[in-house]
Amino acid sequence: MAALGFSTTPAKTSYDVVIIGGAMYGSGVAWFLTNDPDFDGSVLVIEKDPTYEKCATAHTNSCIRQQFSNPLNVEISRFGAQFIKGFREHMGGDTRVPELSIQNYGYMYLADDDAFAQQLRASHAVQSAAGAATQLMTADEIAAAYPFYNVDDIVLGSINTVDEGYWDGGTVFDWFRRSARERGVEYLAGEVAALRLAGGKVEAVVLTTGEAIGCGQVVNASGTRGAKTAAMAGIALPVEPRKRFSWIFSAEQPLEQDLPLTIDPSGVHFRQDGPQTYLAGGHSDVDPAVDFDDFTMDHALWEDKIWPTIATRIPQFEAIKVVTEWAGHYDYNTFDHNAILGPHPEVTNFHFLNGFSGHGLQQTPALGRGTAEMLVHGGYRTLDLSPFGFDRISKGAPFRENAVI
Structure with a gap:
């Protein structure tokens, strides 16, 4: 059977x-x-x-980034990107295998204090030495390139739009x-x-x-x-299961350019999903281990933390609507x-x-x-x-x- x-x-x-x-x-x-x-x-x-x-x-959420602080993790993701982009070739040239690519909207880390800014600078040095295309940006540079962000509290940003983003x-x-x-x-x-x-x-x-x-x-x-x-x-x-939540949402006023996967200083992250939709992710401030089969949504988390964070960072997202949502698990190494x-x-x-x-x-x-x-x-x-x-x-x-x- x-x-x-x-x-x-x-x-x-x-x-x-x-x-x-x-x-x-x-x-x-x-x-x-x-x-x-x-x-x-x-x-x-x-x-x-x-x-x-x-x-x-x-x-x-199927994303890849090279913005790590340890050089080995950078090298691992650089090979991962190469493998994804050459997937059919790596699979022996099998014509049934689709050609894949990476949607390079990039990861945007935002630092709102000097300590985190210094951490981004140190990581940038590691990433650059490994060949990653990470760029540091001042608040003014971020505002010029991505005018939808509220950067009043931002000290420094870090972004890489080469081999960073969504993949299948x-x-x-x-x-x-x-x-x-x-x-x-x-x-x-x-x-x-x-x-x-x-x-x-x-x-x-x-x-x-x-x-x-x-x-x-x-x-x-x-x-x-x-x-x-x-x-x-x-x-x-x-290792234990930790719950992580995801939401797909639409906006009454969509952005006029792609939204990088933005890691807000609060820990909430959000990015472009489809042409008119976006994805957000996060977890509660209290983050316990959960049962293996516990995938129950925390609906208050969206209202109390995720949506307010998104609307503060991107004022144009004051009016947004959840399309779908789900809970997943990290195999979390404590x-x-x-x-x-x-x-x-x-x-x-x-x-x-x-x-x-x-x-x-x-x-x-x-x-x-x-x-x-x-x-x-x-x-x-x-x-x-x-x-x-x-x-x-x-x-x-x-x-x-x-x-x-």
Whole structure:
């Protein structure tokens, strides 16, 4: 029996690589494994919900930026942009695969005090050194280029309109999954209940049906459930689901030019969505962990925080109307808000792909490729992603990134 084309019974009793979670990251790793000429092993992807209705991938706003404060994160996004723009070529020139692009309306960070302005200057230096096209703008320069902003309180802005903006993450995910399956990756509709360990390694993945599947290596690509999966291996992982809200709205007086993805000093962000619509995002000031299946909207948040912030920053948006709204989840790394990647130092065949804290989708090409390199070669071959390793958590040494939205 199958669920949406997924098998509900594994074809084999063991696999070289078992990936727990089949959304963007699980499918990305699966595809990059099949794309490595040195890999000829078997891969099983286990996904508890083949509809993907509640996964983070389904609720993403699908943007990419190079404006990070850590040079490695800048390099990761630069590769991501290159991968998106050359997507068909990267997928082997398959003419079924669409040509993709990035809608480069850019990210506009706005600083309303000297401390944040200095942070933008420091990040600008990092981004420029990595080859990003970020520009710093004074309040007067912002007003001249984007006259719809109220910049009375703004000290400095930072924007990059090269390889920063919206991209079609859903299509990339679809083709990662489709191509991986065509190349022999097996997708299973099922839920992992336990991991069986022996000799310091995971020897089998046990499903809720009781069936045990042998494995050479295991990848935890469980999204917001990453900590639950890690706990099955006796590992404490500082990742939890945090609710993030999105609204699509129209304006009685639309802007006469594209709206960059604007990160207001309040933390509220908003951008162009369609020709006559805009997208806003944010979260409540109290930001607790939530249940995995809690996607209830906070309607008061729009009235009390999001709309007033938008109308203050863009007075032309005093009269706006919500078209649609939804809640999604970040797989939030409470330790340092950055990805946790690579093998565990003790359970050495258990690999992490967790804790992206909102910038995971744009990092999939580089981190999916890197994870596949680690699985096949035992080390990173392109970008050195070792700073994301789990050992930083046990050592209490955070991987710092200031630009987290």
